[in-house]
Amino acid sequence: MEIFTENAGLLLDAIGTTLLMVLVAGVGSLILGVLVTVARVSPIPILRRAAFLYVQFFINVPLLALLLLAVFALPDAGLILPLLPTAIIVLTVYEAAYVAEAVRSGINTVSVGQIEASRALGLTLWQSLRLIVIPQSLRAVVQPLGNVMIALAMNTALAAVVGVVELTSRVNKINLVYAQPIEIFTGAGLAYMLIALAIGLAAGRIERKVAILR
Amino acid sequence: MSESDKPQTQAATPAMVSLRAVDKHYGPLHVLQNINLEVAEREVVVVVGPSGSGKSTLCRTINRLETIDSGQIALDGKPLPVEGAQLAQLRSEVGMVFQSFNLFAHLSILENITLAPINVLKMTKADAKREALELLARVGIADKADQFPAQLSGGQQQRAAIARALAMHPKVMLFDEPTSALDPEMVGEVLEVMTSLAAEGMTMVVVTHEMGFARRAAHRVVFMDAGQIVEENTPAEFFDHPESERARTFLASILAH
Numbered sequence: 001m002e003i004f005t006e007n008a009g010l011l012l013d014a015i016g017t018t019l020l021m022v023l024v025a026g027v028g029s030l031i032l033g034v035l036v037t038v039a040r041v042s043p044i045p046i047l048r049r050a051a052f053l054y055v056q057f058f059i060n061v062p063l064l065a066l067l068l069l070a071v072f073a074l075p076d077a078g079l080i081l082p083l084l085p086t087a088i089i090v091l092t093v094y095e096a097a098y099v100a101e102a103v104r105s106g107i108n109t110v111s112v113g114q115i116e117a118s119r120a121l122g123l124t125l126w127q128s129l130r131l132i133v134i135p136q137s138l139r140a141v142v143q144p145l146g147n148v149m150i151a152l153a154m155n156t157a158l159a160a161v162v163g164v165v166e167l168t169s170r171v172n173k174i175n176l177v178y179a180q181p182i183e184i185f186t187g188a189g190l191a192y193m194l195i196a197l198a199i200g201l202a203a204g205r206i207e208r209k210v211a212i213l214r
Numbered sequence: 215m216s217e218s219d220k221p222q223t224q225a226a227t228p229a230m231v232s233l234r235a236v237d238k239h240y241g242p243l244h245v246l247q248n249i250n251l252e253v254a255e256r257e258v259v260v261v262v263g264p265s266g267s268g269k270s271t272l273c274r275t276i277n278r279l280e281t282i283d284s285g286q287i288a289l290d291g292k293p294l295p296v297e298g299a300q301l302a303q304l305r306s307e308v309g310m311v312f313q314s315f316n317l318f319a320h321l322s323i324l325e326n327i328t329l330a331p332i333n334v335l336k337m338t339k340a341d342a343k344r345e346a347l348e349l350l351a352r353v354g355i356a357d358k359a360d361q362f363p364a365q366l367s368g369g370q371q372q373r374a375a376i377a378r379a380l381a382m383h384p385k386v387m388l389f390d391e392p393t394s395a396l397d398p399e400m401v402g403e404v405l406e407v408m409t410s411l412a413a414e415g416m417t418m419v420v421v422t423h424e425m426g427f428a429r430r431a432a433h434r435v436v437f438m439d440a441g442q443i444v445e446e447n448t449p450a451e452f453f454d455h456p457e458s459e460r461a462r463t464f465l466a467s468i469l470a471h
Contacts, residue, residue, distance in 0.1 A: 043297075116279055117316035117375075121330035121382060122306025124299060131329060136320050212319045213364035 003178050004187060014170030015191060021088050021156040021166060022195065026149050028092035033099025034138075038129055040100065041107055051100070058097035064158050066090050071162040087159040095152045102144040106137030139210045146203025150196045157192075167191060228291050230255045230386055230417045231276055236285030238271065245271050246282065247441040253386070256415040260428040260449070263438035264464055269421045270313075272438065273390045276419065277308045290385055306334045309379030309387040313394050315371040317363035317378070323350070324359040327378045335382065342381070349377040353407050369400030373407055380411075387411065389420040425468065429453060437461045 004011065039051035058066075070090045071083065081089075110133050118128035138145075160169035171188040175181050231253040238246040245268045253259050261269045274280040275287060278294055278301060287294045289308065295301045318326050327346035331337040337345075350356045353373040355366070363371055372392055379387060389408065393401045405427050412418055412431040422428065428435050428449050435452040437445040439460045445452065456462045 111316075113312060113314050113316035114318060117310075117312065117318070119302070120277055120279060120305055120308070120310035121378070122302050122304075122334040123330060124302045127333055131333060132318055132320075136318075139320055210320075213362045214319065 001183075003174065003180050003183055007174050010170055010174070011167075011187075014165060014167045017084065017164070017166040018153075018156050018191075019195070021084075021091060021159065021164075022149070022153045025088050025091035025095060025156075026152055028088075029095035029099050029148075029152065030145070032092060032096035034103055034134060036096060036100035037103040037107065037137075038134065040104060041129070041133075043125065055097045055100050058094050059101070063090070063094050063155055064161060066094055067158055067162045083162065083164050084159075087156075087162065087164045091152060091155060091159075095148060095155070098148045098151070099145060102141045102148055103134075103137050105144070106139075106141035107133060109140040110136045136212065139212050142203055142207035142210065146199055146207075149199045149203070153195045153199060154192065228255075229253060229288070230257070230290055231419060232286075232288045233272075233275070234286045234288075236272075236275065236282050236287060238275065238280065238282045243441075245441050246275070249285070249443060251436065251443065253417060253419055255385075255417055257433050258412045258416075258418045258420065258431055259434050259436055260432035261419065261421045261436045261438060262423070262425070262428060262464075263444075267438040268441040269438045270390050273388050273419060273421045276386075276388055277305050277310055279310075302334070306330065306382055307385045309376075309382060309384035311372070311375050311379055311387065311389045311392045313391040315363070315368070315375045315395070317371055317375055319363055322360050322362055323355070323366070323374050326363070326374060327381045330378070331381050346377070346381060349380055350374070352380075353377045354403070367400060368396045369403045372396065372400075372404045376404075376407055376411075386417045386419065389418065389422065391421050391423070393422065393424055423468070425453065437464070439464070 036051045036054055039047040040055070042048060067087060067090050070086050074080075074086070114132055114136065115128060118132045119125075123131065156166055157168040159166055160172065163169075165173075167188055171184045175184050178184065229252040231251070233249050233251045236246055236249040237244070249272060251259075251272075261272060263269045271280055275282050276289070278287075289304060292304070295304060317323070318329065321329065324343065324346055327349060328339065328342035331342040331345065332339060347356065347359060350359055353376055355370050355373055358366055358370060358374065363374070366374065376392075392408070393404050396404065401424065405424060408418070408420070408427065409431045420427070420432070432449045434446055435449050436443055437452065437456075437458070437460075445456065445458045445461050447457070452461070453465065456465055
């Protein structure tokens with residue numbers, strides 16, 4: 001157990017970095033994902049097409065490949081950002097594609113009548129998307145969005161490969177010194193489980209709170 | 215409302231709703247065939263006819279929820295614009311009540327009613343709320359303001375939907391089979407609200423199977439069959455002396471039981 005007490009500061013710091021990535025990329029991907037969905041269902045052909053390509057691209061390219069590309073290829077092209085922000089941006093744009101797919105499935109639960117009623121009242125297309133369609137869609141997909149957020153939390157571990165010192169990277173480094181892989185990796189695994197559990201419980205609570213009575 | 219109380223329609227007043235030579239196809243189905251219809255201000259027109267006759271489609275073309283293939287539709291003298299901000303503006307002046315109520319499921323009854331006044335008419339929240347509560351009282355469900363649509367009965371939901379439309383101070387109200395989805399015991403409460411609206415001089419186009427309402431509140435009954443307006447007349451004349459064979463058959467079939 002000394003392995004944990006002796007490295008408490010480093011471990012807490014690393015967990016902090018992991019949580020920061022989850023939080024910032026989580027909020028960012030939710031916002032970006034909703035915007036992509038709006039583009040996807042908009043009446044403007046070029047927006048629809050762009051949103052479709054966006055989703056297809058990020059769903060069909062491995063996250064690790066994107067991280068490597070951003071960390072090693074972008075600086076080569078003259079775009080230099082610190083490692084942590086780079087990883088957060090990549091996670092954001094990657095998870096946003098999954099958020100967009102989840103929200104789009106929610107849009108299919110909104111009945112045509114709801115949209116007709118909003119248009120008949122004189123709401124513009126954008127108003128009816130913002131006030132009726134998106135709020136109802138989001139309420140229908142709280143649990144799937146929770147799962148995307150859990151996947152995001154797990155995916156932050158990949159940032160270790162490109163040099164971000166988050167939880168996985170930190171325990172890996174500690175193990176190199178202590179050579180106690182069972183203890184340290186089990187501990188890290190439990191920490192990830194707790195994060196996932198917290199997200200799952202929060203999603204459940206939010207779902208019950210915002211559920212639409214039918 | 216007796217026959218003499220009803221405002222008489224006069225050719226001199228410009229039509230509130232005007233359809234000229236309107237045609238529409240659904241694929242091979244010619245659902246509206248050369249429809250000509252004028253509705254004067256303060257006039258109540260009831261559209262009746264067998265299912266599939268095109269009467270709902272007719273109603274929905276008036277605020278362009280259905281587009282038309284050819285012909286002209288004008289509201290208060292202004293031709294119906296194509297999609298865009300102008301159409302939204304025009305729709306805000308036309309109240310619509312649907313068969314399936316279509317109250318916004320994620321909003322309370324009060325929020326359902328204040329949504330469009332706040333976002334379209336740019337009313338303040340306080341003003342919109344005050345008016346909404348007055349309207350809810352008028353349709354008899356003031357106590358339901360904070361409930362959600364699913365917590366109300368069908369009749370209450372439809373009355374809330376009428377209040378939602380009235381909150382926009384519409385020039386015309388369109389009713390697309392407003393009582394067809396209701397349990398029989400709730401039809402009366404909705405018709406009562408509609409009858410009082412008619413008595414107050416609201417311009418109304420009502421698609422319905424409620425012949426009692428047509429007799430009581432309509433100035434004119436329009437009978438449609440197979441995409442055509444077959445006959446139009448005062449309710450008394452239409453129900454007692456239908457001119458066309460098709461209207462006679464229709465009336466016989468609905469009055470038989």
